[in-house]
Amino acid sequence: MSDHEQQPLPPTSRLSGDALPPVEQHAQQYETVRNAHETELIEDYVELIGDLLRHRGEARAADIASRMAVSQATVSKMIRRLNELGLVTSRPYRSLFLTEEGHKMAETSRARHDIVLHFLRALGVRDTTARIDAEGMEHHVSDETLAIMQRFTEKHQP
Amino acid sequence: MSDHEQQPLPPTSRLSGDALPPVEQHAQQYETVRNAHETELIEDYVELIGDLLRHRGEARAADIASRMAVSQATVSKMIRRLNELGLVTSRPYRSLFLTEEGHKMAETSRARHDIVLHFLRALGVRDTTARIDAEGMEHHVSDETLAIMQRFTEKHQP
């Protein structure tokens, strides 16, 4: 027998930290994180490809490899996946391009990324740190929080 | 040839979003995220075990499984890893306990988690959302940002 939510918490439980959330809610937190992890890498690739296309006019596998600090083989394998998912089109030794759907994903991802990054800067975080944190955080920020971050940034940085 | 940082950006690059960071910095962002992912799950387990011990007095594999929404087999395997890492002690069919080191990790993790959670609430995020976002974000927030979040929370919520 375990995890009887109905029994009152022992007195020690208020010494520090919040109470444990009910099991279902707690479980949902972890599930949300696991789901985010599944899409995270895909979104990172697509977002980076979008950025490269926008800033450089082309997105080569080699650029992705060096910017992600990952081997070319890894990138090659990943591109095959992105292809199968219908997010990019690729011809060997040519620049990658995003499909309609890939483009949409890149835009959404970049928008989210920008909001988090600008929010952190508005909060007072140094640029380099803000960039690192934003990269990690962006996939875990809900729309609700995102909206609040955006409002905050607008108010605190004219 | 690709990724010549020295050539001036084409005019289109200022249409939206920030400029691309230099390759080394960009690479470091992704590396930091990858490293975070490696420790993330470990920390989540250890933190949860700490919470269960604190709030319930014991931490059983079954509780962890239901709170993480994961099979008992997965938990069992993970506990073996935590054991090898010297973070928990376990005897079959008995509650888990944290080692000295595990306890330290749990505390650090919980502290970070709390700061992020309270910060989000102070920002105006609803409790349920804040909990979900905090769970995902906590492993990607640098000490610098954490400190800023804490100051913010103190100021905005006495």
Place this chain on the structure above:
DNA sequence: CAAATAGTTTAGCCTTGGCTAACAATTATT
């Protein structure tokens, strides 16, 4: 106390996302 229920472990499978090494194709240089 025997049987049922709950908790735990083990074995074996799968997918992801890394890697290196070897090879192929393209592009650049001499």
Place this chain on the structure above:
DNA sequence: AATAATTGTTAGCCAAGGCTAAACTATTTG
């Protein structure tokens, strides 16, 4: 044009973190 350098692909390896099914242990209950 030949060679060198860069870029890309493929094959095959590994660890992590899920899963189910089956077996075993402990606890609760009839």
